[in-house]
Amino acid sequence: MIRLQLFGLATVAAVVLCSSPAHATGDKKNGRSLVYTCNGCHGVPGSSNAYPQYPVPKIAGQNEQYLLDALHAYKAGQRAHPTMTAQAQSLSDQEIEDIAAYLSSLAPAAPKDSDAQVKKAKDLLTQSDAGKLASKCVSCHGNDGTGTAPQFPRLAGQYNEYIQHVVHEYQNGERDNPIMKPQVSNLSPDDIKQLADYFSTLPTQLEKPDELSTLKGHVQGD
Numbered sequence: 001m002i003r004l005q006l007f008g009l010a011t012v013a014a015v016v017l018c019s020s021p022a023h024a025t026g027d028k029k030n031g032r033s034l035v036y037t038c039n040g041c042h043g044v045p046g047s048s049n050a051y052p053q054y055p056v057p058k059i060a061g062q063n064e065q066y067l068l069d070a071l072h073a074y075k076a077g078q079r080a081h082p083t084m085t086a087q088a089q090s091l092s093d094q095e096i097e098d099i100a101a102y103l104s105s106l107a108p109a110a111p112k113d114s115d116a117q118v119k120k121a122k123d124l125l126t127q128s129d130a131g132k133l134a135s136k137c138v139s140c141h142g143n144d145g146t147g148t149a150p151q152f153p154r155l156a157g158q159y160n161e162y163i164q165h166v167v168h169e170y171q172n173g174e175r176d177n178p179i180m181k182p183q184v185s186n187l188s189p190d191d192i193k194q195l196a197d198y199f200s201t202l203p204t205q206l207e208k209p210d211e212l213s214t215l216k217g218h219v220q221g222d
Protein backbone atom coordinates (compact mmCIF):
# COMPACT_ATOMS: atom_id res chain seq x y z
CA MET A 1 0.00 0.00 0.00
CA ILE A 2 2.70 2.42 1.08
CA ARG A 3 4.74 1.30 -1.90
CA LEU A 4 1.85 1.97 -4.24
CA GLN A 5 1.33 5.46 -2.82
CA LEU A 6 5.01 6.27 -3.25
CA PHE A 7 4.88 5.00 -6.80
CA GLY A 8 1.85 7.21 -7.39
CA LEU A 9 3.64 10.28 -6.05
CA ALA A 10 6.66 9.61 -8.19
CA THR A 11 4.43 9.36 -11.24
CA VAL A 12 2.73 12.67 -10.42
CA ALA A 13 6.14 14.33 -9.93
CA ALA A 14 7.35 12.98 -13.28
CA VAL A 15 4.23 14.24 -15.06
CA VAL A 16 4.57 17.70 -13.49
CA LEU A 17 8.23 17.90 -14.52
CA CYS A 18 7.45 16.84 -18.08
CA SER A 19 4.54 19.22 -18.50
CA SER A 20 6.40 22.38 -17.44
CA PRO A 21 8.91 23.23 -20.14
CA ALA A 22 11.67 25.68 -19.19
CA HIS A 23 10.40 28.25 -21.68
CA ALA A 24 6.78 28.40 -22.81
CA THR A 25 6.59 28.97 -26.54
CA GLY A 26 3.95 30.90 -28.37
CA ASP A 27 1.60 29.50 -30.97
CA LYS A 28 2.24 31.55 -34.10
CA LYS A 29 -1.00 30.54 -35.77
CA ASN A 30 -3.07 31.77 -32.85
CA GLY A 31 -0.86 34.89 -32.70
CA ARG A 32 -1.66 35.61 -36.32
CA SER A 33 -5.41 35.61 -35.70
CA LEU A 34 -5.07 37.66 -32.50
CA VAL A 35 -3.04 40.31 -34.34
CA TYR A 36 -5.99 41.13 -36.61
CA THR A 37 -7.38 43.36 -33.84
CA CYS A 38 -4.09 45.26 -33.69
CA ASN A 39 -3.83 45.99 -37.39
CA GLY A 40 -6.37 48.80 -37.39
CA CYS A 41 -3.56 50.86 -35.86
CA HIS A 42 -0.29 48.95 -36.36
CA GLY A 43 -0.96 47.52 -39.83
CA VAL A 44 -1.81 50.81 -41.51
CA PRO A 45 1.21 52.86 -42.61
CA GLY A 46 0.86 56.45 -41.47
CA SER A 47 -1.56 55.66 -38.63
CA SER A 48 -1.01 58.18 -35.81
CA ASN A 49 -1.44 58.43 -32.08
CA ALA A 50 -3.79 61.40 -31.55
CA TYR A 51 -2.50 63.54 -28.66
CA PRO A 52 0.44 63.99 -28.94
CA GLN A 53 0.63 63.13 -32.60
CA TYR A 54 3.26 60.56 -33.56
CA PRO A 55 3.24 57.46 -35.76
CA VAL A 56 1.93 54.19 -34.30
CA PRO A 57 5.12 52.08 -34.18
CA LYS A 58 5.78 49.21 -36.55
CA ILE A 59 5.65 45.92 -34.66
CA ALA A 60 5.79 43.23 -37.38
CA GLY A 61 9.33 41.80 -37.31
CA GLN A 62 10.12 43.27 -33.87
CA ASN A 63 12.26 41.13 -31.54
CA GLU A 64 10.40 38.54 -29.46
CA GLN A 65 11.61 39.31 -25.94
CA TYR A 66 11.15 43.04 -26.50
CA LEU A 67 7.53 42.45 -27.60
CA LEU A 68 6.90 40.33 -24.49
CA ASP A 69 8.47 42.98 -22.25
CA ALA A 70 6.55 45.84 -23.90
CA LEU A 71 3.16 44.08 -23.68
CA HIS A 72 3.71 43.04 -20.06
CA ALA A 73 4.82 46.59 -19.18
CA TYR A 74 1.61 48.03 -20.69
CA LYS A 75 -0.48 45.35 -18.98
CA ALA A 76 1.04 46.17 -15.59
CA GLY A 77 0.72 49.92 -16.20
CA GLN A 78 4.53 50.37 -16.01
CA ARG A 79 4.55 51.76 -19.54
CA ALA A 80 1.84 54.37 -19.57
CA HIS A 81 -0.44 54.49 -22.61
CA PRO A 82 -4.18 54.08 -21.94
CA THR A 83 -5.04 52.45 -25.31
CA MET A 84 -2.20 49.96 -25.19
CA THR A 85 -2.84 49.18 -21.53
CA ALA A 86 -6.44 48.32 -22.41
CA GLN A 87 -5.26 46.19 -25.36
CA ALA A 88 -2.69 44.33 -23.27
CA GLN A 89 -5.08 43.80 -20.36
CA SER A 90 -7.50 42.07 -22.71
CA LEU A 91 -4.82 39.45 -23.48
CA SER A 92 -3.83 36.45 -21.35
CA ASP A 93 -0.11 35.78 -20.78
CA GLN A 94 -0.35 32.87 -23.24
CA GLU A 95 -1.94 35.13 -25.88
CA ILE A 96 0.92 37.61 -25.40
CA GLU A 97 3.38 34.72 -26.00
CA ASP A 98 1.46 33.77 -29.15
CA ILE A 99 1.47 37.33 -30.50
CA ALA A 100 5.19 37.81 -29.78
CA ALA A 101 6.03 34.47 -31.47
CA TYR A 102 4.03 35.43 -34.56
CA LEU A 103 5.21 39.05 -34.92
CA SER A 104 8.89 38.19 -34.34
CA SER A 105 8.65 35.42 -36.95
CA LEU A 106 7.98 38.10 -39.58
CA ALA A 107 11.54 39.44 -39.20
CA PRO A 108 13.20 39.66 -42.58
CA ALA A 109 16.42 37.72 -43.14
CA ALA A 110 19.49 39.82 -42.42
CA PRO A 111 20.79 41.34 -45.62
CA LYS A 112 23.91 39.71 -47.02
CA ASP A 113 27.24 41.39 -46.33
CA SER A 114 27.79 41.81 -50.02
CA ASP A 115 24.64 43.89 -50.28
CA ALA A 116 25.56 47.39 -51.44
CA GLN A 117 23.06 48.91 -49.02
CA VAL A 118 24.73 47.20 -46.06
CA LYS A 119 28.08 48.53 -47.14
CA LYS A 120 26.53 51.97 -47.38
CA ALA A 121 25.15 51.60 -43.85
CA LYS A 122 28.57 50.53 -42.54
CA ASP A 123 30.24 53.47 -44.27
CA LEU A 124 27.64 55.78 -42.75
CA LEU A 125 28.32 54.38 -39.29
CA THR A 126 32.04 55.03 -39.48
CA GLN A 127 32.12 58.16 -41.62
CA SER A 128 29.00 60.29 -41.11
CA ASP A 129 28.23 62.51 -38.12
CA ALA A 130 24.98 60.58 -37.53
CA GLY A 131 26.92 57.31 -37.63
CA LYS A 132 29.37 58.59 -35.03
CA LEU A 133 26.44 59.48 -32.76
CA ALA A 134 24.91 56.07 -33.42
CA SER A 135 28.13 54.26 -32.53
CA LYS A 136 27.14 54.58 -28.86
CA CYS A 137 23.83 52.85 -29.55
CA VAL A 138 25.01 49.87 -31.58
CA SER A 139 26.31 47.72 -28.72
CA CYS A 140 22.63 47.03 -27.93
CA HIS A 141 20.71 48.05 -31.03
CA GLY A 142 23.21 46.49 -33.47
CA ASN A 143 25.27 47.84 -36.39
CA ASP A 144 22.37 46.99 -38.65
CA GLY A 145 19.76 48.28 -36.17
CA THR A 146 18.22 44.84 -35.60
CA GLY A 147 19.27 44.50 -31.93
CA THR A 148 22.17 42.43 -30.58
CA ALA A 149 19.84 40.40 -28.30
CA PRO A 150 16.07 39.71 -28.39
CA GLN A 151 15.33 42.10 -25.50
CA PHE A 152 16.71 45.09 -27.41
CA PRO A 153 14.21 46.60 -29.85
CA ARG A 154 14.92 46.74 -33.55
CA LEU A 155 15.24 50.33 -34.71
CA ALA A 156 16.02 49.63 -38.39
CA GLY A 157 13.08 50.72 -40.48
CA GLN A 158 11.08 52.07 -37.52
CA TYR A 159 9.25 55.35 -38.21
CA ASN A 160 11.57 58.36 -37.96
CA GLU A 161 9.11 60.49 -35.94
CA TYR A 162 8.37 57.62 -33.56
CA ILE A 163 12.10 57.24 -32.77
CA GLN A 164 12.40 60.99 -32.15
CA HIS A 165 9.28 61.03 -29.97
CA VAL A 166 10.52 58.11 -27.83
CA VAL A 167 14.01 59.54 -27.32
CA HIS A 168 12.47 62.82 -26.10
CA GLU A 169 10.25 60.78 -23.75
CA TYR A 170 13.29 58.95 -22.33
CA GLN A 171 14.97 62.33 -21.80
CA ASN A 172 12.03 63.90 -19.96
CA GLY A 173 11.21 60.69 -18.05
CA GLU A 174 7.73 60.23 -19.52
CA ARG A 175 8.94 56.84 -20.64
CA ASP A 176 10.82 55.77 -17.60
CA ASN A 177 13.70 53.43 -18.40
CA PRO A 178 16.93 53.22 -16.39
CA ILE A 179 18.93 51.77 -19.30
CA MET A 180 17.86 54.24 -21.99
CA LYS A 181 17.78 57.48 -19.99
CA PRO A 182 21.58 57.82 -19.53
CA GLN A 183 22.13 56.84 -23.16
CA VAL A 184 20.21 59.85 -24.46
CA SER A 185 20.46 62.48 -21.72
CA ASN A 186 23.16 64.55 -23.49
CA LEU A 187 21.64 64.51 -26.98
CA SER A 188 20.45 67.78 -28.54
CA PRO A 189 17.23 67.89 -30.61
CA ASP A 190 19.41 68.00 -33.73
CA ASP A 191 21.39 64.92 -32.61
CA ILE A 192 18.09 63.10 -32.03
CA LYS A 193 16.89 63.99 -35.50
CA GLN A 194 20.14 62.75 -37.06
CA LEU A 195 19.94 59.48 -35.11
CA ALA A 196 16.32 58.95 -36.16
CA ASP A 197 17.24 59.64 -39.81
CA TYR A 198 20.05 57.12 -39.44
CA PHE A 199 18.17 54.23 -37.83
CA SER A 200 14.90 54.66 -39.73
CA THR A 201 16.68 54.38 -43.08
CA LEU A 202 18.89 51.34 -42.32
CA PRO A 203 18.26 48.69 -44.97
CA THR A 204 16.82 46.01 -42.69
CA GLN A 205 13.17 46.89 -42.60
CA LEU A 206 10.82 45.98 -39.79
CA GLU A 207 8.30 44.14 -41.90
CA LYS A 208 8.28 42.20 -45.12
CA PRO A 209 6.35 44.10 -47.79
CA ASP A 210 4.28 41.01 -48.65
CA GLU A 211 3.27 40.55 -45.01
CA LEU A 212 2.37 44.19 -44.70
CA SER A 213 0.15 44.04 -47.76
CA THR A 214 -1.62 41.01 -46.26
CA LEU A 215 -2.18 42.98 -43.09
CA LYS A 216 -3.41 45.99 -45.04
CA GLY A 217 -5.64 43.76 -47.11
CA HIS A 218 -7.32 42.55 -43.95
CA VAL A 219 -7.78 46.06 -42.59
CA GLN A 220 -9.28 47.22 -45.87
CA GLY A 221 -11.58 44.22 -45.74
CA ASP A 222 -10.57 42.55 -48.99
Ligand code: HEC
Nearest residue numbers: 037038040041049056057059067070071081083084087099
Ligand atom coordinates in the same frame (compact mmCIF):
# COMPACT_ATOMS: atom_id res chain seq x y z
C1 HEC B 1 -6.02 52.21 -31.18
C2 HEC B 1 -4.72 51.97 -31.79
C3 HEC B 1 -3.94 50.74 -31.32
C4 HEC B 1 -4.37 49.42 -31.26
C5 HEC B 1 -5.73 48.84 -31.64
C6 HEC B 1 -3.20 48.65 -30.81
N1 HEC B 1 -2.13 49.47 -30.60
FE1 HEC B 1 -0.28 48.88 -29.97
N2 HEC B 1 0.33 50.83 -29.93
C7 HEC B 1 -0.46 51.93 -30.28
C8 HEC B 1 0.29 53.14 -30.02
C9 HEC B 1 -0.18 54.58 -30.27
C10 HEC B 1 1.55 52.73 -29.48
C11 HEC B 1 2.70 53.62 -28.96
C12 HEC B 1 2.43 53.81 -27.48
C13 HEC B 1 3.57 54.41 -26.71
O1 HEC B 1 4.01 55.51 -27.05
O2 HEC B 1 4.06 53.74 -25.76
C14 HEC B 1 1.53 51.27 -29.45
C15 HEC B 1 2.60 50.50 -29.01
C16 HEC B 1 2.65 49.12 -29.07
C17 HEC B 1 3.82 48.31 -28.78
C18 HEC B 1 5.19 48.84 -28.40
C19 HEC B 1 6.00 49.02 -29.66
C20 HEC B 1 7.38 49.55 -29.42
O3 HEC B 1 8.12 49.69 -30.41
O4 HEC B 1 7.74 49.82 -28.29
C21 HEC B 1 3.46 47.01 -28.96
C22 HEC B 1 4.34 45.79 -28.79
C23 HEC B 1 2.07 47.00 -29.37
N3 HEC B 1 1.60 48.30 -29.43
C24 HEC B 1 1.34 45.85 -29.64
C25 HEC B 1 -0.02 45.85 -29.92
C26 HEC B 1 -0.81 44.64 -30.03
C27 HEC B 1 -0.24 43.23 -29.90
C28 HEC B 1 -2.09 45.03 -30.30
C29 HEC B 1 -3.32 44.16 -30.50
C30 HEC B 1 -3.61 43.22 -29.44
C31 HEC B 1 -2.10 46.49 -30.36
N4 HEC B 1 -0.82 46.94 -30.12
C32 HEC B 1 -3.21 47.27 -30.63
C33 HEC B 1 -1.74 51.89 -30.81
C34 HEC B 1 -2.54 50.76 -30.90
Ligand code: HEC
Nearest residue numbers: 136137139140151152153163166167177179180183184195
Ligand atom coordinates in the same frame (compact mmCIF):
# COMPACT_ATOMS: atom_id res chain seq x y z
C1 HEC C 1 22.90 49.34 -23.00
C2 HEC C 1 21.99 49.02 -24.08
C3 HEC C 1 21.41 50.17 -24.88
C4 HEC C 1 22.09 51.21 -25.51
C5 HEC C 1 23.59 51.47 -25.54
C6 HEC C 1 21.06 51.99 -26.18
N1 HEC C 1 19.82 51.42 -25.99
FE1 HEC C 1 18.06 52.08 -26.77
N2 HEC C 1 17.06 50.62 -25.77
C7 HEC C 1 17.63 49.69 -24.91
C8 HEC C 1 16.57 48.97 -24.23
C9 HEC C 1 16.74 47.87 -23.19
C10 HEC C 1 15.34 49.49 -24.71
C11 HEC C 1 13.91 49.11 -24.28
C12 HEC C 1 13.58 50.02 -23.11
C13 HEC C 1 12.12 50.14 -22.80
O1 HEC C 1 11.46 49.11 -22.64
O2 HEC C 1 11.61 51.29 -22.75
C14 HEC C 1 15.70 50.52 -25.68
C15 HEC C 1 14.76 51.26 -26.39
C16 HEC C 1 15.06 52.22 -27.33
C17 HEC C 1 14.08 52.89 -28.16
C18 HEC C 1 12.59 52.64 -28.17
C19 HEC C 1 12.23 51.69 -29.27
C20 HEC C 1 10.76 51.37 -29.36
O3 HEC C 1 10.40 50.57 -30.25
O4 HEC C 1 9.95 51.93 -28.61
C21 HEC C 1 14.76 53.79 -28.94
C22 HEC C 1 14.17 54.73 -29.99
C23 HEC C 1 16.16 53.68 -28.60
N3 HEC C 1 16.31 52.71 -27.62
C24 HEC C 1 17.17 54.44 -29.16
C25 HEC C 1 18.52 54.40 -28.73
C26 HEC C 1 19.53 55.31 -29.21
C27 HEC C 1 19.29 56.41 -30.24
C28 HEC C 1 20.70 54.97 -28.56
C29 HEC C 1 22.05 55.63 -28.65
C30 HEC C 1 22.09 57.07 -28.40
C31 HEC C 1 20.40 53.82 -27.70
N4 HEC C 1 19.06 53.52 -27.83
C32 HEC C 1 21.33 53.15 -26.91
C33 HEC C 1 18.98 49.49 -24.74
C34 HEC C 1 19.99 50.33 -25.19
